[in-house]
């Protein structure tokens with residue numbers, strides 16, 4: 397099954413089976429991307445763990461739904477998708493807005509969350525003025541008008557070489573997203589301040605960030621890690637905002653090492 401209707405939107409997703417008794421790893425992606433950004437991490441983990449990837453509403457092949465969105469809309473979508481797939485007690489790995497969705501899920505549906513990997517994200521990202529300016533640009537001039545500036549935050553200069561086909565491919569991924577879904581998710585980011593609920597996160601948590609992240613820099617991610625009791629904090633060298641694309645091997649190793657520290661539990665999935 398690749399498409400499921402939850403909360404009145406069709407969500408594009410993928411469930412890759414894995415050995416029984418292993419926790420499911422769920423990946424939630426960032427603003428302006430779809431679940432293909434996780435590919436190079438997923439291929440390294442597939443076979444060892446069941447894996448769920450999905451396109452949040454307004455992105456990839458998922459529906460737009462009612463706009464604008466709140467973080468709760470995205471959180472409730474993921475909760476409903478995991479209920480539909482009969483996944484509980486999962487490791488939720490979220491990048492940027494996907495990491496805010498992961499934090500929100502841990503607060504709202506702790507039964508679904510065994511542990512968190514919070515990647516290049518924070519409890520609060522940007523300011524209202526910044527998001528309102530971004531929404532206005534997207535609505536009046538389209539995503540293309542922002543794309544070069546976004547690429548500078550997402551990727552290191554080494555990745556942005558003109559001859560790097562992957563760089564052009566991910567730029568195309570950004571510009572082909574729905575401008576309406578992108579702006580609606582900017583509104584969700586603008587309105588989200590998870591400081592209080594993130595302070596109460598009680599599951600094992602790994603916080604990671606690219607050393608050259610221009611969207612959620614290391615200091616910001618560290619400030620989130622400090623809110624969460626016992627959280628680990630790791631910096632990935634030679635990566636911008638999207639280490640699953642730029643340094644998938646390093647990120648996968650960090651995820652594996654983190655999972656090795658987790659207690660075994662009851663991890664059913666359908």
Ligand SMILES: O=C(O)CCC(=O)CC(=O)O
Nearest residue numbers: 426427492493546549611
């Ligand atoms: O990537 C996200 O989900 C939000 C943070 C952001 O603004 C990314 C960007 O710099 O475009």
